[in-house]
Amino acid sequence: MTSGLILWGRKSSANLQKTLWALEELGLTYEHRLVGGSHGGLDDPAYRALNPNGLVPTLQDGDLTVWESHATIRYLAGAYGQESLWRADPRQRARVDQWTDWTATTFQPAWLGLFWLAVRTPTDQQDAKAIARAYNKTIAALTLMERELGQHAYLADEELSYADIAAGIALYRWFTMAVDRPDMPNVQAWYQRLSGRAAFRRTVMVSYAELVGRLAF
Ligand SMILES: N[C@@H](CCC(=O)N[C@@H](CS)C(=O)NCC(=O)O)C(=O)O
Structure with a gap:
């Protein structure tokens, strides 16, 4: 394998943050x-040649180029995280993939x-009904996680996996957005666990x- 990791994307992108967190979590050297x-x-044609989907993140590892954030964190876990983010046992990995997908x-x-x-929508353009619908879907999803996280410390099992990276990047925004947050002690404890990791705090x-208030990108 040719080595040389390059990550493409802006730091404020939720999807980019998954790849960035995985790189940092694994202690890898990379160019951003x-x-x-x-x-x-x-x-730019040069970027489109790497990622014809035209979004971020894109990850290069030598002559390999991967886009789609979940593909990038699965790749990094498999290539560099065998003892940490990856699960060698297909039965354990199935649970990681279930939560990632x-x-x-x-x-x-x-x-x-x-x-x-x-x-992101400027206040004077916001649609209260659409917000309520999205809020209800978010609460339904978090409720599922609340139940799961009552059984183990991380989403798939007792240790951090790439499923926690895929889902966990939402938490800082969820806990800082101006919305009502029903009490979810297991999700809260998971957030605290993730916040204890330097790589999560940094990325x-x-x-x-x-x-x-910006819809432009
Ligand atoms: N399904 C893609 C979605 C990628 C995506 O939507 N990226 C956004 C940022 S989160 C993007 O590139 N937006 C255009 C921009 O940042 O200019 C993935 O998971 O990688």
């Missing part, structure tokens, strides 16, 4: 190239939908001020 958002560059299809569309409607607990 800022593209997307106010940095631009996503339509559920995050892609259910949890993230709910919470990120709410974030767009209630944080996820970062300002999203540039996104507030």
Whole structure:
């Protein structure tokens, strides 16, 4: 394998934060190239050649290029996290993948939908009914996690896995957004556990001020 990790994407991107957190969690050396958002560059032919989907993140590892945030964290876990983020046992890994894929299809569309409607949309353009619908979907998803996290410390089992990275990047925004938060002690404890990790604090607990009231990117 040719080595040399390069991550492309802006730091305020929720999807980028998954890859960034995984890189930091694994203590890897990488180059970070800022593209997307106010940095631009996503339509450059050179970037499109790497990522024809034209979004961030994109990860390069030598001659390998991977896009789609969940594919990037699975790759990093498999390549560099055999003793930590990865699960060699297919039965254990099935649970990690279950929560990772559920995050892609259910949890993230709910919470990120709410974030767009209630944080990114300028106040005078906000749609209260749409916000209520997205809020209810977010609460339903969090309720599922609340039940699961009552059984073990992390989403899939007792240790951090890439499922926690996929889902956990939502928590800083959830706990700092101006919304009602029903008491969910297990989710709260999980957030505290994640906040105890330097890699999470460095990559996820970062300002999203540039996104507030801004629909541009
Ligand atoms: N399904 C993709 C979604 C990627 C995505 O939507 N990225 C957003 C940022 S979170 C983006 O590139 N937006 C354009 C920009 O930042 O300029 C993934 O998980 O990687």
